[in-house]
Amino acid sequence: MGFSEADLQAIGLTLRLASLVTVVLLILGTPIAWWLARTRSRWKGPVGAVVALPLVLPPTVLGLYLLLLLGPNGPVGQFTQWLGLGLLPFTFWGLVVASVFYSLPFVVQPIQNAIEALGKRPLEVAATLRAGPWDRFFTVVVPLAKPGFFTAAILGFAHTVGEFGVVLMIGGNIPGATRVVSVQIYDHVEAMEYGQAHWLAATMVVFSFLVLLVLYSLNPNQRRF
């Protein structure tokens, strides 16, 4: 026995979803992390708490509210319909949106920690050498905080691959669009196809172990997660 065609389709879909979500999260999470690391605003606490919410909320809570918000009677659903985009639940892009929320803290927090660890000094020195803000970011912050970005990307990717509850709540189990590996494993178990479930599940264990191994071997100082 090996992977069925449906299993392979689920694996491909999962990798596509996780890659896309990682890219979106790096683009979206970096300014948030930057702001959280630098600001003295009284909003730092509340914003940081909102970003961290998915760490503690059960996926069912997030899934339920996404289903209500993105649905035809929810504000976001009415907005996407007004834009002509239709409704997000039961679509690949719906999963992207959900996963971005769900994996946000795993990307923001390592970057924020790395930027905080830099301190102000390298940036002030760069500024006295006439580096503009963008220049300072790309030639000073990014290289110095590289381990943080690396950790963020790997955790964001791995956490999206490991997502289950939220996908189950808003996915609708559509082959090629929303049936990711974790859902496929669940289906195999429910259908009493334990052999096929083992193949996929063991692959997930090996994959997750390798990801964390890479993370901890290449990046020994970032073990906080």
Add this chain to the structure above:
Amino acid sequence: MRCISPLLAITVSLTSVAQAEEVSVAVAANFTGPMQEIAAAFAEDTEHEAKAAFGSSGKFYAQIKNGAPFEVFLSADAAKPARLAEDGFTVPGSNFTYALGSLVLWSADAERIPAGEGAAVLQAGEFRKLAIANPKTAPYGAAAVATLQALDVEDAIKPKLVQGENIAQTYQFVSTGNAELGFVALSQVIQDGEIGSGSGWRVPAELHEPIRQDAVVLTQGKDNPAAQALMEYLHGERARNIIRAYGYNLPE
């Protein structure tokens, strides 16, 4: 005499505890409502107590095979109890059909399905999404697919199908309006013998194989009088009335 009476009280209470046993039951999610009422009636009529856990039959099957301490299993289908019997996890010959499920095409919108015109709504196909339970794992999902086949609309509707992992999640997709229509269990939407909210069409029984829900005594419950009592109680008039009130049919 004064010292004896507390002792006597303890002895009396101990005896009554010994008679009233407890039975641990795994119950398919679609039978949650009726089981809660049956458990209350069972406690009243027999003094035994039925402790129910509700969930998907597929998960219970896996748990029972791996030593979960359930004594009676009320499955959503006939296949899983039969398979547990083959594998030697049940008391031989204890299977019986406790309810026949009824399927309903349902919408949260009261205008969506005009009375008696469910088949026409499906054939017209003017909707974005139709929710069904996963046909591979949920008997109500398999019955939904059989109904679409019988009405000759399966191919036309296939791109609009979304699947809930079980019948409870399918109901959730429809009740939140994310799917305009869905095939759910009548037991989920029935209120006083009518479809309580939204609009619906009771799927005629001849469009799909009957949804037989079987109960079985598991090996752990072999020597528990409460397990036997519960199985007998499910055959009784009071339990049967509760089951019927939730829109299930009963085998002859």
